[in-house]
Amino acid sequence: MREEATLNRFYNDYLRFNILHLANPVCLNPQGCAELEANQILFANGEILNIADIALLGLNQTKLVVLSACQTAMTRESDGRELPAIAYLFERAGADAVIASLWSAEDKKALLIMTQFYENVNEGMTKAEALRQAKLTFVQQGLHPFSWSPLILIGDGSYL
Template structure:
């Protein structure tokens, strides 16, 4: 439920072309990537330690975008300023075996394809925590003069302190986590743990 809420809230922050469920397919979305400055993929990813090039990002209809596919994308994302890999389970499988290189492979190959910056995760992440971080990230990004790197930092601060930034004023206010199933399941005190706010990094141009 969180990925859908994440995308719904993103639509409140910026004009979007959203795709859900079976409509969220490679054939529907990939031709539109270069028409948008920001591409946000709220989905799942699997990192296959033994066969890294078969590691994939999963689309709503079951399509898979693999690292092997991305190696052939050079230049295809040259109009994209930022790609956000908001994967609920980046690094699915044995986190102890992840060596970092494979996890960052998606981001680096998307940069090689032309994207100026990519946000991706370093370990398996919480659905609810990711949704809160991304909601705060885009709220911060709306603030005049805010860079991508600073917006990510401000989103992390929001989860640590429980104080969200206001896009119109740039000031902070206390926010309540949006949990579709149990409003008490993700209190601010839990979101302040690094497990929720630390996994996402920005690769590339943070301006």
């Protein structure tokens, strides 16, 4: 978390967990993003992971990768292929599923959605149902879809 979310720490620890939750900025825009070049994930210490290296990670025990930060999926110039591409890289590395955002997610809303998602999973819901129910919580509160709908599940929606 925070300053401890270094690239070195990621490499040392990622095989120990079946869920990887990265709230790191990710840039998939071919023209680059504010602080990143195209196809990069930023870690707390300023180090960069090129998304092409994801396919080499060996995530065979990973049930879910969550990319909950802004810019984890698509940009204004997007043609929609970026999201399946990064999900494919994590799946190619062995992960069963990926949750990513279709547009810049507000950090506090993404945190609330993901907290509810994990609570739902702990109650025995599938990944797909847990995310659906987490979003429905916001629908029932009357919040605009822009704030709760960017996170989507790609891949295996079954139980963790």
